[in-house]
Amino acid sequence: MSLPFGDDVAGINIGERKCAILKSDMLVDMTDAPRQMTDWQKGRKAVVATASDFASKGVKPIALLTSVGIPRKFSRNQIIEVAKGIEAGAKEYDTHIIGGDIAETSNLIIDCMGFGITRKDRLISRCGANPGDILAVTGHFGEASAGLKILLENIGIPAYLRKRLTRNVLMPRAQLKLGLALAKSMVISSSIDSSDGLAWSLYELSRMSGLGFEVNNLPVSQFTERFARLTNIDIRNLILYGGEEFHLVVTVPPNSWKKALRVSRRVGGRLYRIGRAISGKRIFTTIGGKKARIEPIGWEHFTS
Amino acid sequence: MSLPFGDDVAGINIGERKCAILKSDMLVDMTDAPRQMTDWQKGRKAVVATASDFASKGVKPIALLTSVGIPRKFSRNQIIEVAKGIEAGAKEYDTHIIGGDIAETSNLIIDCMGFGITRKDRLISRCGANPGDILAVTGHFGEASAGLKILLENIGIPAYLRKRLTRNVLMPRAQLKLGLALAKSMVISSSIDSSDGLAWSLYELSRMSGLGFEVNNLPVSQFTERFARLTNIDIRNLILYGGEEFHLVVTVPPNSWKKALRVSRRVGGRLYRIGRAISGKRIFTTIGGKKARIEPIGWEHFTS
Numbered sequence: 001m002s003l004p005f006g007d008d009v010a011g012i013n014i015g016e017r018k019c020a021i022l023k024s025d026m027l028v029d030m031t032d033a034p035r036q037m038t039d040w041q042k043g044r045k046a047v048v049a050t051a052s053d054f055a056s057k058g059v060k061p062i063a064l065l066t067s068v069g070i071p072r073k074f075s076r077n078q079i080i081e082v083a084k085g086i087e088a089g090a091k092e093y094d095t096h097i098i099g100g101d102i103a104e105t106s107n108l109i110i111d112c113m114g115f116g117i118t119r120k121d122r123l124i125s126r127c128g129a130n131p132g133d134i135l136a137v138t139g140h141f142g143e144a145s146a147g148l149k150i151l152l153e154n155i156g157i158p159a160y161l162r163k164r165l166t167r168n169v170l171m172p173r174a175q176l177k178l179g180l181a182l183a184k185s186m187v188i189s190s191s192i193d194s195s196d197g198l199a200w201s202l203y204e205l206s207r208m209s210g211l212g213f214e215v216n217n218l219p220v221s222q223f224t225e226r227f228a229r230l231t232n233i234d235i236r237n238l239i240l241y242g243g244e245e246f247h248l249v250v251t252v253p254p255n256s257w258k259k260a261l262r263v264s265r266r267v268g269g270r271l272y273r274i275g276r277a278i279s280g281k282r283i284f285t286t287i288g289g290k291k292a293r294i295e296p297i298g299w300e301h302f303t304s
Numbered sequence: 305m306s307l308p309f310g311d312d313v314a315g316i317n318i319g320e321r322k323c324a325i326l327k328s329d330m331l332v333d334m335t336d337a338p339r340q341m342t343d344w345q346k347g348r349k350a351v352v353a354t355a356s357d358f359a360s361k362g363v364k365p366i367a368l369l370t371s372v373g374i375p376r377k378f379s380r381n382q383i384i385e386v387a388k389g390i391e392a393g394a395k396e397y398d399t400h401i402i403g404g405d406i407a408e409t410s411n412l413i414i415d416c417m418g419f420g421i422t423r424k425d426r427l428i429s430r431c432g433a434n435p436g437d438i439l440a441v442t443g444h445f446g447e448a449s450a451g452l453k454i455l456l457e458n459i460g461i462p463a464y465l466r467k468r469l470t471r472n473v474l475m476p477r478a479q480l481k482l483g484l485a486l487a488k489s490m491v492i493s494s495s496i497d498s499s500d501g502l503a504w505s506l507y508e509l510s511r512m513s514g515l516g517f518e519v520n521n522l523p524v525s526q527f528t529e530r531f532a533r534l535t536n537i538d539i540r541n542l543i544l545y546g547g548e549e550f551h552l553v554v555t556v557p558p559n560s561w562k563k564a565l566r567v568s569r570r571v572g573g574r575l576y577r578i579g580r581a582i583s584g585k586r587i588f589t590t591i592g593g594k595k596a597r598i599e600p601i602g603w604e605h606f607t608s
Contacts, residue, residue, distance in 0.1 A: 009403070010367070010369065010402040010403030011402075012366065012367050012402055012419075014421060020324065020367075020419060020421075022367065022369050022402065022403060022417070022419055023369070023403065024369045024370075024371045024403070024404055024405050024415070024417060025371075025405055026371040026373065026405040026406075026407045026415065027407075028373060028407045028408065028409055030408070030409070030410070031407065031408055032407075062316065063314070063316050063324075063326065065314065065326050065327070065328045065417060066328075067328045067329075067330040067371075067415040067417075069330065069332060069413060098314040098315075098316055098326065099313070099314030099326060099327065099328070100328055101328050101329055101330040101415070102330075103330045103331075103332045103335065103336075103413075104332065104334070104335055105332055105334070105409070105410070105411060105413060106334070106409070106410035106411055107409060107410055109373060109407075109409060109413060111328070111330070111371040111405070111415040113326070113328060113369060113371075113417045115316075115324060115326055115419065117318060117324075
C-alpha cells in the first residue's frame with residue numbers, strides 16, 4: 001500500500017512510481033440525507049462525497065462505479081431522478097460512471113466508488129505535516145452545520161438565510177479543482193477532507209502526522225454569524241464540531257504559502273490561514289488571547 | 305472504455321496497452337442470502353461474487369474495497385463475523401481489502417468492489433465468440449439451484465443430499481484460478497460468469513457476440529439427478545434457469561480446445577463441452593435428437 005490505512009482514500013502501487021487510488025463512500029438515505037433533499041440531490045451528493053476524498057489527496061477520479069440499492073416503493077421516476085443526480089455529479093467533476101450494481105434494499109443506498117491513478121510523489125497523505133507549517137482551510141466552516149440544523153430541527157429563520165445556509169447541505173461541493181491544483185504544484189505537506197467536522201479533521205492530521213495545532217483564526221461567514229446570533233447557538237460549535245462540510249484542511253510549508261495562494265486563486269479557489277502546526281499533540285485555539293482546547297469530537301450521522 | 309458496457313466488469317484504458325478493471329457487486333441480506341446462511345458466510349459470499357466476475361474476464365483482483373451497511377440490531381459479534389467472512393474470502397482469492405466504508409442500514413449490505421489491471425490483449429470480453437467455437441462450462445449446473453430450492457422451500461430430502469446440494473449455496477466458489485489460467489494461455493474467445501443462470505448467460509453471450517448456440521450436452525451431477533427424481537422437479541429447469549452458480553460459460557476456438565483442457569487440468573479445474581456457437585441468434589438444445597428452444601429466462605433474486 002502506498003498510503004497508510006485510515007487515510008482519506010486507499011492507494012496501491014501499480015509500478016513505474018504510480019499508484020491506483022480507490023475510495024468508496026456509502027450514502028444511506030436514512031442517515032445521510034435530510035428529508036428535504038430530493039432524489040436527484042441524493043444521487044449527486046453520493047458523487048460529491050467521493051470526489052471530496054479525491055480532492056483531499058489531489059487525485060483526479062477518472063472513473064466511478066455506483067452500487068445503488070432501491071426500495072421497492074420507489075417509482076420509475078424516482079429511480080430516474082437518482083440516476084440523473086449521479087450523472088450530474090459525475091459530469092460536474094469531469095468523471096464517468098463506468099459500471100456498478102443495482103439491488104433491492106429497504107432504504108435508498110448509493111455506494112459510490114472512485115478510481116484514479118497518480119504519481120506517487122504527488123500523493124498528499126495525512127502524515128506529512130511538520131511543526132511550523134501553516135494550517136489552512138479552503139472555505140468558511142459553519143455554514144453547512146447551520147444548514148443541517150435548520151433542516152433537521154426545522155428552525156425558523158428569515159427565508160434568505162435559510163436558503164443560503166441549507167444550500168451547502170442540499171448542494172454540497174467538493175474542492176476538486178483546488179485539490180488537484182495544490183497537489184500538482186506540490187505546495188501541500190498534508191491534507192484531509194473535512195466531512196466529519198473541522199475538529200475531527202485536525203485530530204486526524206495530528207494523529208497521523210504526530211504533531212499538534214494552534215488555531216488563531218476561525219474565519220466565519222456573515223450568514224453563519226447571523227444564524228448564531230438569531231438562534232443563540234455557540235458559533236464555535238458550528239465551526240468546529242459540525243459535519244457535512246466538504247472543505248479541505250491542509251498544511252503548507254511557510255516557504256510555499258505564497259505559491260499556494262497564487263495557485264488557489266488561479267483555479268478560483270480560496271485558502272484561509274487558520275493557524276499553524278506545532279510540536280506536541282495538543283490542539284487548541286488562541287483566539288482573542290485566550291487559550292481553549294479543541295475537543296476530539298467528530299460529527300455523527302443523524303437518524304431521520 | 306476497453307470493454308463494452310454491460311460486460312461482467314468495467315474496464316478503462318490506462319495507457320501502455322493496459323487497462324484497469326473495476327467491478328462492484330452488492331450483496332443484500334434480504335435478497336441474496338437465505339436465512340440459513342451465517343454472517344460469516346455472507347461476508348465471504350460478497351467477495352466470491354466479485355471474484356467470479358474477475359474470473360470470467362481472466363483478471364486477478366489485486367485489491368478490494370468493501371462498503372458495509374450494518375443494521376442497528378447487529379451485535380458486536382455479528383459485525384466481527386461479517387468482517388471475518390470478508391477477510392476469509394479475500395484470502396481465499398489471494399487478494400486484499402484495502403479500504404471501504406461503514407454505514408447504518410436496515411438490512412445487512414455488503415458492496416464489494418474489486419480492482420485489477422490487465423494487458424488489453426488478454427482481456428476476455430463477452431463479444432469474441434465465433435460460429436464453430438466450442439461452448440464449454442467449468443462445472444455441473446443445477447446443484448446450486450437445487451440447493452437454493454432446498455433452503456428457501458425447506459424441501460425434505462435425505463440429509464447427505466441436502467448437505468451436498470446446499471453447500472454450493474452457502475459456500476459458493478469462484479473459478480478464479482481457472483479463469484486466470486485460461487486467459488493467460490489465450491485459448492478463450494469469450495466468457496461470462498453464470499450467476500444469473502446458464503440460459504441467461506447464453507443469451508448474453510449471444511447478444512454481445514452476435515451469434516447463437518446449439519447445446520447438445522448438459523452435464524449433470526448424480527446429486528442433482530437424485531434431487532430431481534425425489535422431488536419431481538424438471539431437471540432442465542434446474543440446469544438452465546437456476547441462479548447462484550458461479551461457473552464460467554466460455555467459448556473456445558476448436559484448435560485451442562486441447563490446450564484449454566490441458567490448462568484447466570493443470571490448475572485442478574474442469575472444462576465440459578456442452579455445444580457449439582452457430583451463426584444466427586437461435587439458442588436451443590438437441591439432446592436425445594430432439595430440438596428444443598432455451599428460453600431467455602434469468603434467475604431472479606428472491607425475497608426472504
